[in-house]
Amino acid sequence: MNSSKVRQSENLPCSFVIFGATGDLASNKLLPALFHLEVASRLGEGLTIVAFSRRDWTLDSWREYLRSVLANKVKAKLEGPVFERFLARFRYHRGDINDVESYRALAANLPPEPACSRTVFYLAIKPADFAVVIKNLEAVGLNQPRGMNRVVIEKPFGEDLESAQVLNRLLHQYLDEEQVYRIDHFLGKETVQNLLVFRFANTLIEPLWNRNFIDHVQITVAESIGIEKRAGYYDRAGALRDMLQNHLMQLMTVVAMEPPVALEADALRDEKVKVLRSIRPIAKRAVHAHAVRAQYTFGNIDGQAVAGYQQEENVEINSLTETFVAAKFYIDNWRWRGVPFYLRTGKRLTKQTSLIAIRFKHPPQQLFRETPLEFIEPNWVLLSIQPEQSMHLEIHVKQPGLDMDTRVMQMNASFLKTDEQALDAYETLLLDVIEGDRSLFIRFDEVEWAWRVVDPILKHWLVEREFIPTYSAGSWGPTEANRLFDNDDQTWRNEL
The missing domain is CATH 3.40.50.720 (NAD(P)-binding Rossmann-like Domain)
Known part of the structure; x- marks a missing residue:
């Protein structure tokens, strides 16, 4: 041997x-x-x-x-x-x-x-x-x-910045950092790992992956399910702690990170921490402009009537826990300054889907259609995490006919061949635990900086305890989420 x-x-x-x-x-x-x-x-x-x-x-x-x-x-x-x-x-x-x-x-x-x-x-x-x-x-x-x-x-690794630091001190009192595997199953999904390959193995893509060409980025994790008898945990946590602070922030770091010096655990995590440290702090007076919360009420999903959040078993009477959150962040570094990142997640939305959507800027001159520039359909890169795992690229092509008109065509690059089966994220991550590969696990400074980003939102909502907007179960969330957009031509991308 x-x-x-x-x-x-x-x-x-x-x-x-x-x-x-x-x-x-x-x-x-x-x-x-x-x-x-x-x-x-x-x-x-x-x-x-x-x-x-x-x-x-x-x-x-x-x-x-x-x-x-x-x-x-x-x-x-x-x-x-x-x-x-x-x-x-x-x-x-x-x-x-x-x-x-x-x-x-x-x-x-x-x-x-x-x-x-x-x-x-x-x-x-x-x-x-x-x-x-x-x-x-x-x-x-x-x-x-x-x-x-x-x-x-x-996860969750703590309930706020202070409790996360307390948990980390406890872990380090009895364990070395290399013994601790903080698991976020989203990082084990094939699409997320493929994003690294898509960006760093293709010279066609990486030169465009910056503020000069990208208009904005959307990351959506939508769930059609409710809290599924988890009120004891969920009513204390809410969507911001349960999903956005960990899953969505981790997805954002993978989209925005610089190329690591090597595909090694600490090199990858160093670059993700740089992204989190570069996020523009949200001032107290600006929370309303950067974050929206809401709670689902009665509605219909797939033709079935479903109860509102406050009617779920063991939810506190008049609970103001958010089941939907949307937030806007800016990464103030050389690559991304000025590009908004829109993150949203919620329960009882229209369908179960996870999607990273990158919208590119309009070309500087509109040559092919007698319409104002702002009405031309933009190019998108769409990375579907679930229910399917695939990448889509939306580009303009000429329509058949005598006139020079264009239409949008979607190019689909499925990650799987017809005879291949997708791995569950936990299969990847459990194998990494067994083999001692920590690349897809979270280091504490990632946890800490993610909490620093969302802590102003949490603290602001803790004192705003009088009212929470609502949305009907089976919808795509509250209309208030639209006010986060910087420009009128920006809208939520719900599906492929």
């Missing part, structure tokens, strides 16, 4: 512990993603997966549960040698995350050193429970040796 393979095998964990193994995140995302990695033969031969949960189950009970979960989430057959191999990886550990003795028992059942030098601990639990798990891991020595075992945490 050559030395590089030896180093790689030493870097791989032999245990993968899931705290909250019977929760929604594990059931809907982690377990199906791990099974797909098994099907693809990407899990190491010696990897053991430990399901940590309070339920009074045996290993057989867990395996029956696992089978029922995967039956609705995966297309592969739940039989044969691959599935049996996947089942054989699992151990079930009944425990309470608040009970340190549960961790002692867990430690006793994990392979000892030197047989196992690394373990992944995935915290598929409420953010409020991160602290107790981290402290209990330290109490029984499962955070040792420092720099070795890996801890994966899900």
